[in-house]
Amino acid sequence: MLALDKIREFAGENGLSSQLAEESRTQYGTNVLTPPERAPLWKQYLKNFDSPIIRILLFAVVVSAIVAIPEGSGLFDTLAILAAILLATGISFFNEYRSSREFEVLNERRDDMAVRVIRDSRPTVVPSREIVAGDLILLEAGDAIPADGWLLASDGFSCDESAFTGESEPAHKKTGEQVLRGSFVTEGKGRMIAAAVGDATEMGVIAAALGIDHVTKTPLESKLDHLAGLISTFGYAMAILICSTLVIRGILVGELTGLDIASVDHLLRYFMLAVVIIVAAVPEGLPMSVALSLSLAMRKMTRANCLVRRLIACETIGSATTICTDKTGTLTKNQMEVAGASVAAPAVPGPVPASVAEWIALNAAVNGTTHLEKREDGRTRVIGNSTEGALLRWLQSHMIDYRLLREQHPAARQHLFDGKRKRMSTVVNLSGRWFLLVKGAPEILAGLCTPAPDLHGVDAFSSRAMRTLAFAHREINGDDEDETNLCWDGYVGIRDPLRDGIAQSVARCQNAGIRVQMVTGDNPATAVAVAREAGILTGGTVMSGKEFRDLPAAEQAAAAQNLDVMARAEPMDKLLLVEVLQKAGAVVAVTGDGTNDAPALRRADVGLAMGVTGTDVAREAGDIILLDDSFVSITSAVWWGRSLYENIQRFLIFQLTINFSICILVLAAPLLGYPEPFTIIEILWVNIIMDTLAAFALCSEAPHSGLLDRPPVPRDAAIITPFMAVSIAVTGALLVMGGLLQLGTGFMGGQTEGGVTSVFFAAFIIAAVVNGFNCRVMDGKMPAFFSGNPVFFLVMGGIVFIQILIIQYGGAVFGTVPLTTTEWVTIAGAAAVPVIVLGFIVRSLFAWHRARGKIPAGA
Known part of the structure; x- marks a missing residue:
């Protein structure tokens, strides 16, 4: 910032002329903070391919194309997988781009704020973005200070500098003292001369030095990475096992006799089946399910006054174990x-x-x-x-x-x-x-x-x-x-009274296993009174920022976990608290509005910046912008985040059950001398179409009240819970045994081999659709049956309708034969009832063991 004597020498005593204002703009810059450098759109889009699941799918596309091109068929399979990839990545890119635009519009409004200045020796009003170094600015109570500068006149002048100092009490300013952009005049009148604008202000310097990249993976990203590794290993192992088994069987039954054309043709078919198994093992709908769930949660959270800037933050807030919240404006109304x-x-x-x-x-x-x-x-x-x-x-x-x-x-x-x-x-x-x-x-x-x-x-x-x-x-x-x-x-x-519903929201968070800690610059007495009224002070400790800061590192961890209130806290104390909590394994959400809150917002797993009172720097560092600055909105965000995570788990139960069953059936049927259970085009239908439609159906589930009645999922917990693993294994085993029984005996119908396999194909799809209801219920927790997700019924009904058309009229493509009405009724009963009953038994057994403490809640 320019010295007072230097800027006064440049500007004079009576304000700038229009010509001198232009010279100042050229020499000292404009009053707009340079936004962080954004990656080009094509780079933003390609970032969505940096996912193990997507990379596995891309590999499957390449292998599938290599096999399909010489064969002259199967390109539809390749194109369908590619379409699933493009759809999933496109949804994520579009939503983050739209959120980014909304955020930029929010910031632009700040730069259009009207400021009273003296130009050409007369008072006038200009937008904040047009303020230049040397402008004489007229200030009174309620005004935001638009630039850094020096007070030339002060009449009872005080300003709120909490964005920089963390002090909640206004600072009294005398003539000749410095004032900073991002502060607010709380009382009195004054006249200042702008000495630094835009990037040259204190706020601009801090913003440039911060950067806003997040280097820590979110809990969901880490869990999906681990899951992708397991799925790819399983898929490759099954492909090698099936290919090897078919080669041995081919030698034994005389399909492979040498280097003749017939043997090569059989080998190529074995290899193609192995490739299809790799594709079948990978849930193509998972990236789409994640993208759709994030998109839905983002839209709902925006309506609940949470503007999501970083899409994955939708889920991370649901995993939060600790919320470090400000007092003024977040818990209280910021209105005496x-x-x-x-x-x-x-x-x-x-x-x-x-x-x-x-x-x-x-x-x-x-x-x-x-x-x-x-x-x-x-x-x-x-x-x-x-x-x-x-x-x-x-x-x-x-x-x-x-x-x-x-x-x-x-x-x-x-x-x-x-x-x-x-x-x-x-x-x-x-x-x-x-x-x-x-x-x-x-x-x-x-x-x-x-x-x-x-x-x-x-x-x-x-x-x-x-x-x-x-x-x-x-x-x-x-x-x-x-x-x-x-x-x-x-x-x-x-x-300063509490906002409406704060005590209830804090209680809901605590009931959900989330520790709420208040970090404020206020004195201990005020902080304790507000924390007690809000329900935050529940037997934990109250410390000052200095007391926490001066503790030995070994004692800080224990102090952080037992802390309810930190008073007289400086912004760096908040950052230290976040780092200590994260080292102890906590998933930390932090609220902040000041420029000096930005390091803590950036370091937290989820940064919640204030949209009304927050500075540009704080909002740039945040992942979610609270449009109403209220803690109540955080509770709503947690609710939606947990719903998103549970919807992804629903999809995984549904899809992995199908994938597991297909792999085992394709391996076991030839070994037992049964007809091949699926043609390649049938596997394509099961794998691609049902993946995609199931993602739409199961990611649209509305949140239910039980989501806030359990603790958050630990950071190191697998996304596949014991209940999910048992459900996948048991239901998958039922589909495999029922399928093999039909292929071997035709007990559900079918007089010819084509009829037997057609009944099997129809029954497998019906059983998978019915299992979708088990997936909705999850572990006994489900939204309203009909109103909670009408999309589910439309999608699943559509799958059954298309399946009937395929069986009855798609024989030329799918190799099926039409079935009689009696066979369809038999299929409906034999496929649906066992799946529903088995799902009920598994849920009941887990509930029984959980009630007796043999299985932890959420397992």
């Missing part, structure tokens, strides 16, 4: 209100007040300089001191017009509040008599009153961390305006 008073209510004062309630109302209205302003969005903004603003809102809530009282009783003289006097007084004329109205710190006013008042009520408010304010008056005789021998009128307790 009268929470209690010595009178039941203020009363409209008469010509000369006749009761303490009337004196208090008159004092609160007249003895002040603050105003209330109605904003375009219907909210009321305080122009001036927040404590005085609380008094004015209190009067308004009791239908008392403070403006009218000020017009009726204009102040003859005023002595403004200062830190030494701790009181303010105003002289007014009431029906020809002069009175002195005084308000201030109760302990100060009590010493000036006769008789001295009882302060027990004041002490009770103070113990609840309220800011107390007392009122007194006396009639002026002659010229004696001394603030002595006052008549005590009463007092009020003022506090």
Whole structure:
């Protein structure tokens, strides 16, 4: 930032001319923060291919194409896999791109903020982006400071610098002192000269030094990487085993007799089947299921005031084990209100007040300089001191017009509040008599009153961390305006109240196994009172930031895990707390609004930046933007994140059961001398179409209340739970045994080999569709049966309808024969009932063992 004497020499004393403003813009830059460098769109798209599942599918595409091109057939299989890849990556890319655009629009609004400056020797209004170094800027209470600079004039000027210092109390500024972009004027008036704009401001320097790349993999990314390794190993092992088995069988039955054309043809068919098994083992719909689930969660979270900037954060917030939250604005309304008073209510004062309630109302209205302003969005903004603003809102809530009282009783003289006097007084004329109205710190006013008042009520408010304010008056005789021998009128307790629903939201998080910790720059007494009211203080410790910072590293881990409240915290204390918690295995979500919160937001598993009060730097570092700055929105995000994770598990049970069954059937049927269970085109139908449609069906499940009744899934827990593994194995075994029984005996129908395999193919699809209902229920937890996911019924009904068409009319392509009505009824009963009953038995056994503590919850 340019020195004061240097910038004044450049700008002069009366503001810049239009020509000089252009010269300043050329020399010192524009007042827009350079956004972090974005990768080109093609690089953003290719980033979506950096997934083990996608890489396995790409390998399958290459192998499938190598086999299909010489054979002259099978390219449809290759193209279908490629289409699944492009669809999955396209969905992820589109949603992140759209979210990025919404975020940029949100930031651009800040740069269009109107600022009053002196240009060409006259006051005018320009957008914040057009401020240049040397501009004379006029400031008053409520304004955001648009650039770094120096105060040239100060009239009771104070500003909120918490974005840089972490201090919640406004800083009083004198002429010649420095002010920073991103601060807000809380009271008084002033005039500043801009000495640094855009990237040259303190905020810009911090933003450039930070960077925002996340290097830590999210829990879901790590689990899917591990799963991809297991699936690929299983697929390759099965392909080698099947190919080897078929070669041995071919030699034994005389299919492979030498290097003749017939033997080569058989070998090629074995190899193609092995390739199909590799493709069948990999759930092509998994990337699509993840992408669709993330997309759905992102849209729902945006409606719930959470703008998701990084798509995978939708799931990560659901895995959070600890939330480190700010106090002001997140838990509280960031709006001071009268929470209690010595009178039941203020009363409209008469010509000369006749009761303490009337004196208090008159004092609160007249003895002040603050105003209330109605904003375009219907909210009321305080122009001036927040404590005085609380008094004015209190009067308004009791239908008392403070403006009218000020017009009726204009102040003859005023002595403004200062830190030494701790009181303010105003002289007014009431029906020809002069009175002195005084308000201030109760302990100060009590010493000036006769008789001295009882302060027990004041002490009770103070113990609840309220800011107390007392009122007194006396009639002026002659010229004696001394603030002595006052008549005590009463007092009020003022506090920043909790947002609606905060205590319930905190309780829901705690019930869901999430530890909520409050990190604030406020004093311990206020922090403890708010934390206790919000339900955060539940037997843990209360520490100051310095106390935590000074602990030995070995003790910090234990202290972090037992911490409920950190008071007098500096931004770097929040970062240290996040790092300590993560080393202990916690998945940490952090809220922040200040520039210095950015390191903690970036380091956290999920950074939750404030959309209303947050600085550009904080929002750039965050993964999710809270559009209403409220903790309640975090609870909603956790709910959707857990739903997303559970929907992915639903899809995995459904698809891996099918894939497991196909691999075993293709291996076992030839060994037992049965007909080949599937043609390649049938495997394509089962593998690609059902993968894709099942992803749509199962990723659309709505959240259910039980999601917040269990602890979060540990970071190191496998995505395939013991219940899922047993369900896949048992249901898969049922499909395999039933399938082999049909192929060997034709017990469900079929007079010829074609009829037997057609019945088998139809029964396999019906059984898989019915298993979709078991997957919806998961482990006894399911949304409303019909209204929870109508898409499921449409998709599964569509699969059954298409399957009937394939069997009845697709013989030329699929090698099937039409079935009779009796055979279809037999298939429906024989395929559906055992799957439903078996699913119920598995769920009941797990519930029984879990109730007796033999299996942990969530296993």
